[in-house]
Amino acid sequence: MTKTTSTTNCADNNCPIHHGLKTHGRLFRGTVIEAKAGKTATVLWQRKAFLPKYDRYETRRTTMHTHNPECISAKKGDIVALTECKPISKTKHFVITEKIGSDYAYLAREELLIQAEAPKPKTEEETK
Numbered sequence: 001m002t003k004t005t006s007t008t009n010c011a012d013n014n015c016p017i018h019h020g021l022k023t024h025g026r027l028f029r030g031t032v033i034e035a036k037a038g039k040t041a042t043v044l045w046q047r048k049a050f051l052p053k054y055d056r057y058e059t060r061r062t063t064m065h066t067h068n069p070e071c072i073s074a075k076k077g078d079i080v081a082l083t084e085c086k087p088i089s090k091t092k093h094f095v096i097t098e099k100i101g102s103d104y105a106y107l108a109r110e111e112l113l114i115q116a117e118a119p120k121p122k123t124e125e126e127t128k
């Protein structure tokens with residue numbers, strides 16, 4: 001596990017690296033899609049499920065509220081590793097343990113979607 005930022009200034013009691021929050025159970029990797037609310041991040045990942053009737057796989061998506069420790073402070077578009085831990089709040093029972101990298105494809109898609117929704121500037125032919 002790599003230590004990301006300053007190790008001494010971590011005031012987060014629910015930090016698995018500096019305050020020994022115990023982790024157990026399942027591990028996942030996903031993309032942060034929302035990190036506005038303080039120490040909470042919403043993480044999304046995709047998985048394949050086999051459909052016997054069609055003899056094919058379908059893609060299913062899972063979104064999860066996770067605890068985002070101060071020292072990691074993952075941002076939107078980061079690829080993170082998360083581990084199951086004790087319930088931290090009503091909807092949080094996973095904690096981000098590591099920032100792996102950036103999901104450039106996700107960020108680029110978001111940007112294109114925002115552009116597509118914005119009103120298009122009028123072309124010369126329309127203004128005539």
Ligand SMILES: [Zn+2]
Nearest residue numbers: 010015018071
């Ligand atoms: Zn920490």
